[in-house]
Amino acid sequence: MSIIYTCRHCGQQVGKLNQKIVDTTVLGFDQLTVEEKQYMIHYKDNGDIQIKTICESCENTLGEHPQYHELDFFIQ
Numbered sequence: 163m164s165i166i167y168t169c170r171h172c173g174q175q176v177g178k179l180n181q182k183i184v185d186t187t188v189l190g191f192d193q194l195t196v197e198e199k200q201y202m203i204h205y206k207d208n209g210d211i212q213i214k215t216i217c218e219s220c221e222n223t224l225g226e227h228p229q230y231h232e233l234d235f236f237i238q
């Protein structure tokens with residue numbers, strides 16, 4: 163299966179990991195609330211996991227508008 167990171171702001175694919183076994187603890191999933199998991203993590207029909215994150219350019223945009231950070235949460 164693959165873990166695909168997609169920017170939730172612009173939809174760009176940020177990164178992709180190919181793993182046979184996914185340890186969700188390593189990914190930091192255990193630190194998320196149930197609501198955050200439901201929002202950020204999508205299990206696709208083919209077994210891939212799609213994770214909504216933020217790409218560099220959107221992060222830079224948000225960095226110029228720090229008030230937006232209050233509305234969002236991030237996987238570090």
Ligand SMILES: [Zn+2]
Pocket residue numbers: 169170171172173174216217218219220221
């Ligand atoms: Zn983006």
